[in-house]
Amino acid sequence: MPVSTAETAHRPPSPYRQARRGGRTAKRAIDVLGAAVLLLLVAPVLLAAAIAVKVDTPGPLLFRQRRTGWRGKEFEVLKLRTMGVGAERLRAAMSVRNEADGHLFKIREDPRVTAVGRWLRRYSLDELPQLVNVLKGQMSLVGPRPLPVGDSAFTGEARRRLLVRPGLTGLWQISGRSDLAWEDALRLDLEYVDAWSVRLDLMILLRTLPAVLRGDGAY
Template sequence: MLGALINRMSFRRSVLRDGDSLLLTKTEFNREVTRERIRASRRSIPFCIVTIKVAGGRKLASRRGDLIRILHRNIRLTDQKADLGNNRFGVLLVDTPEMGGRAVLDRLSGLCETRNINATLSLRVHDPEGFDPDQDRDLPTGADKRRRDDKSESTWLRVDHGANESTALAVQSPSPAVRSQAIKSGSGGAMMQTVAADALVTHDDPLPNRSLERRFIKRAIDIVGASVGLVLVSPLLVVAAMAVKLTSPGPAFFKQTREGMHGKPFTIYKMRTMVLDAESRQSALREKSHRDGPAFKIKHDPRVTPIGHFLRRTCIDELPQFINVLRGDMSLVGPRPLPWHESRACNHWQRRRLDVPPGMTCYWQVNKSAAETFDDWMRMDLQYVDRNDLWRDLHLIARTALVPLTGRGGE
């Protein structure tokens, strides 16, 4: 009993001596990353995140202590260091471009190798200027097409919109045989291997994310709400489809590519409220748009059919999006998805709205008059991104249900 107590006290002294108490917690680290992401997007300044996973074993406590000392002695005071749990550590390198992140990664990898710390290191780059919105002028018609600079053969990367997935690296301390080969080849003794981008995205990713429990509850509400809603409005959709077909040539439903969460394109479904050649006529009407910014909004749009005006005022044209919610493309509540080219033309700070799933309704949807400019609209979306919770979602759903009754659905 006495021996166990002495060992426990020795371990606590060791932890304090190693500086473990100076490390941020995972929650604190997430808060700092969130703050840096907003700052980086506003000022177009890149930053990097290095994550270090220490292998388990009998000397785990000693290796942890050595690694913590390495971090305190070699990382700038302006950077943030954190214990993310499960023997995983994070380093936030503020105002640091990719090459700076690689340099830090090389140095930490070499120090871990020198001190025989068996650890896996990975680098993640957030560069607001790392993606050119003009490079996707010609989007393939298929909604499942990837953007052209996506080099990963894996699924879509679930990270914040500014992350540079093509430069995501996994770095490990190599085996002695590989290490000698790397030194001979002049790579500096550290093996760098480019991996599938989403291989770095795990359930305990240090970047800010909503809790799994909240995401599960939100998705459950989406499925139940969309299922019930689709059953209730099915007769109405049938009548509306017949009305569209009888009053205007062409299909009853309209499909368009929109940009969804993390930049993933998807096909949105709506009741058709315009003439068939509406999209081809948009460029000629561009100068009449009463919205600044990339979004195209025009009062008294001549392309809208007579039945289309009614469908828009009553929001009936939006009801097929229950299908998008069931498919997981959208949520009941979230920023409204913009057409692909309009979304790609948004400023970098505005694209943070893609951090959450797009929705059928949002702050802007129920209070459009409050957004006098496109920037106001985007700030309303970011307000939801930063402060969303289930009660706000339910409140917005209730407010949205009143919009058709007032005839304020169409803008």
């Protein structure tokens, strides 16, 4: 006898789905607690970096950009400004110097980056304000990096990146960071989506600090 829609709607979730749901709850709890603690710990560093940005060059303290997040929802990502005012308008003209491929944009000696900005980028200090994005539920501590709104990367298999919240760090940040090709970065992002667990998140977080201190691929 076929099962009715009403019976299906009231059927208890499978143990697998319950485990995944419980894992998501634990992940969000870790995000909130971790982001709050980290903000307190890095507050002096963040304050010093903010003062350096303001003293170094004129312009706003924060760089804001619309990014695509969980389930395709747009949000405004926060970073300490590392470039001069108007740098985004010059991106098209600088595309011939792009050293990355696919949907990544990296120039090792980017003239738009300020002196302070270069130092901030080397140790990922410019991304500390994204802890606020984590507290707001727009990002996670661990996940694929959020890409700009309208990026053509969100097609086909790559759309599976949107099944989890974007993160401050992830598998490709601890596997060469900026030096990875787009195909390799995408492969690692999809591996993360498929294999995600709280244990995997904790492993990535533990390996992130050494990668940041080494400045692997950061420029």
